[in-house]
Amino acid sequence: MDEKPPKSHGRYRIAASLKPRDLMEPQSVRGAWTARIVTLFPDAFPGTLGLSLTGKALDAGLWALEPVDLRPFGEGKHRNVDDTPAGGGAGMVLRADVVDRALSAASVATPVDRARWPVVYLSPRGRPFDQATARRWAAAEGMTLLCGRFEGVDQRVLDHWRIEEVSLGDFVLTGGEIAAQAMIDATVRLIPGVLGNQASTEEESFSDGLLEHPQYTRPQVWEGREIPAVLTGGNHGEVAKWRRAEAERLTRERRPDLWDRWLRTKG
Numbered sequence: 205m206d207e208k209p210p211k212s213h214g215r216y217r218i219a220a221s222l223k224p225r226d227l228m229e230p231q232s233v234r235g236a237w238t239a240r241i242v243t244l245f246p247d248a249f250p251g252t253l254g255l256s257l258t259g260k261a262l263d264a265g266l267w268a269l270e271p272v273d274l275r276p277f278g279e280g281k282h283r284n285v286d287d288t289p290a291g292g293g294a295g296m297v298l299r300a301d302v303v304d305r306a307l308s309a310a311s312v313a314t315p316v317d318r319a320r321w322p323v324v325y326l327s328p329r330g331r332p333f334d335q336a337t338a339r340r341w342a343a344a345e346g347m348t349l350l351c352g353r354f355e356g357v358d359q360r361v362l363d364h365w366r367i368e369e370v371s372l373g374d375f376v377l378t379g380g381e382i383a384a385q386a387m388i389d390a391t392v393r394l395i396p397g398v399l400g401n402q403a404s405t406e407e408e409s410f411s412d413g414l415l416e417h418p419q420y421t422r423p424q425v426w427e428g429r430e431i432p433a434v435l436t437g438g439n440h441g442e443v444a445k446w447r448r449a450e451a452e453r454l455t456r457e458r459r460p461d462l463w464d465r466w467l468r469t470k471g
């Protein structure tokens with residue numbers, strides 16, 4: 205059967221095809237911010253990143269996702285990617301030579317300058333991820349994320365690649381994939397156009413060093429609790445003042461570390 209002529213759809217050309225969508229080549233959009241993810245579980249992506257605003261932006265080509273399967277870079281008939289830890293102990297460690305081959309493949313056609321293309325290992329030993337890191341990554345052209353599994357990755361390949369180790373928090377996950385998704389989500393929502401409403405990232409928690417003020421919506425009264433009157437009074441100046449005071453109160457009460465930093469940067 206003849207295929208219909210392609211029709212324009214945003215930055216892609218879409219044509220009716222008999223080929224199942226899953227078997228088609230991944231769409232890559234020239235110039236779009238791109239996350240390349242080295243993982244033993246490429247099927248974990250896009251995961252939640254394929255939903256809602258990040259998913260729509262992904263479909264629209266505002267950013268791109270390129271999982272790199274670690275398995276084919278493994279050794280021997282069984283494509284082994286791991287081995288027992290030197291010095292003994294429980295678990296397995298991802299091999300330096302295998303990870304190096306995958307990182308080399310993931311680095312094809314990417315800038316060498318790490319400011320333009322960060323290369324990151326998700327790791328509980330890393331520097332804690334924060335909004336400033338998300339902003340820095342969003343300003344790059346894309347990034348490579350290495351997801352560990354088992355006991356982690358042979359140190360030599362991390363040193364060789366001068367990799368940036370970043371942690372999702374002080375706890376241990378089974379693998380780096382969930383951490384990668386969380387960090388990519390926080391990053392791509394800062395890319396212009398992804399949220400549709402840029403103002404919302406300017407006002408939310410951490411954007412100016414404070415936690416966000418409380419939010420309310422209808423109904424006006426719920427379970428005997430009212431929306432604070434100032435928010436429904438129509439005075440925008442008073443609303444802004446109330447929100448600012450609440451943001452300061454919440455930050456002071458819940459995050460003395462952020463509050464101290466905010467006071468220092470303010471004055």
Ligand SMILES: C[S@@+](CC[C@H](N)C(=O)[O-])C[C@H]1O[C@@H](n2cnc3c(N)ncnc32)[C@H](O)[C@@H]1O
Nearest residue numbers: 326327328352355356371372376377379380383
């Ligand atoms: C079971 S963990 C390895 C933990 C490692 N043996 C340790 O104690 O530091 C397996 C993989 O999950 C990922 N991972 C675990 N916790 C993480 C966290 N808090 N942040 C980012 N990645 C994490 C890393 O990629 C890690 O290589």
